Amino acid sequence: MHRLTLGDFELTAVSDGTYPLDGGAFFGVVPKIIWSKKVTADENNFVAAGLNSVVVRTGRETILIETGIGNKLPEKLVQIYKQPAKLLDNLHAAGVAPEDIDIVINTHLHFDHCGWNTVRRGDQIVATFPNAKYYAQEKEWEHGRLQLERDAISYRSPNYDPLLETGQMVLLNGDAELVPGISVKVLPGHTANMEAVIIESGSRKACYISDLIPTSAHLDMTWVMAFDVLPLQSIESRKKYYASAIPEKWLTVFTHDDQTPWGYVERDERGKVELKALK
Numbered sequence: 295m296h297r298l299t300l301g302d303f304e305l306t307a308v309s310d311g312t313y314p315l316d317g318g319a320f321f322g323v324v325p326k327i328i329w330s331k332k333v334t335a336d337e338n339n340f341v342a343a344g345l346n347s348v349v350v351r352t353g354r355e356t357i358l359i360e361t362g363i364g365n366k367l368p369e370k371l372v373q374i375y376k377q378p379a380k381l382l383d384n385l386h387a388a389g390v391a392p393e394d395i396d397i398v399i400n401t402h403l404h405f406d407h408c409g410w411n412t413v414r415r416g417d418q419i420v421a422t423f424p425n426a427k428y429y430a431q432e433k434e435w436e437h438g439r440l441q442l443e444r445d446a447i448s449y450r451s452p453n454y455d456p457l458l459e460t461g462q463m464v465l466l467n468g469d470a471e472l473v474p475g476i477s478v479k480v481l482p483g484h485t486a487n488m489e490a491v492i493i494e495s496g497s498r499k500a501c502y503i504s505d506l507i508p509t510s511a512h513l514d515m516t517w518v519m520a521f522d523v524l525p526l527q528s529i530e531s532r533k534k535y536y537a538s539a540i541p542e543k544w545l546t547v548f549t550h551d552d553q554t555p556w557g558y559v560e561r562d563e564r565g566k567v568e569l570k571a572l573k
């Protein structure tokens with residue numbers, strides 16, 4: 295388990311496990327001969343992707359950022375993605391019960407980011423975190439509802455519609471501060487309305503950057519995923535992010551890195567963005 299203090303807040307990285315993603319899709323237009331120096335693929339060209347959520351304890355609230363794949367995937371998708379379903383066990387190991395969570399934030403509504411929002415109980419689908427208020431972007435939800443050919447498979451309404459029906463999920467219209475020190479910022483690219491979560495306490499900042507920079511192997515400005523619906527916009531959003539995160543020394547949290555859930559980024563002498571070792 296990875297835990298650190300950021301100002302007055304405590305951050306714990308908690309995983310839902312790892313799942314296989316095609317290396318070509320993960321690294322987009324980057325040739326395998328180059329990306330395979332950073333990440334090893336198996337005989338089917340799959341690489342292991344992490345599913346990192348973060349628990350933030352502010353002293354007042356307990357906040358869960360992202361909820362992994364969950365345990366409700368249909369059989370066809372279980373065969374592809376395995377459904378590790380480890381988040382609740384790992385939360386328990388970190389001393390967090392589902393009832394303790396006050397706020398859940400989904401950076402976007404792809405199935406590998408909001409799966410544990412809900413669980414099946416009998417023939418109903420209910421909130422996994424009964425006392426939590428859930429937040430997502432309204433335009434992200436509207437896009438998922440369209441069920442377009444390109445990405446319909448990623449949007450599974452049981453992960454969020456039951457929460458909207460009970461009023462437990464609130465849809466946001468752009469950037470917002472949810473509680474003091476916790477805000478969301480829309481950074482388009484991976485999806486048109488993906489948001490990052492910015493955590494700020496005692497003049498220190500961290501950012502759950504989500505699928506804009508999925509792992510520490512994706513730090514190069516142009517190494518954007520083939521999954522991104524707006525890849526050129528991803529590059530612009532990364533530029534914007536690095537312009538603040540590097541000089542202000544923000545801690546960057548990587549959703550899909552199975553080794554390194556977070557770290558500081560810096561530029562080397564050639565201007566390449568790299569991970570700085572955590573001291």
Ligand SMILES: [Zn+2]
Nearest residue numbers: 404406407505
């Ligand atoms: Zn993802």
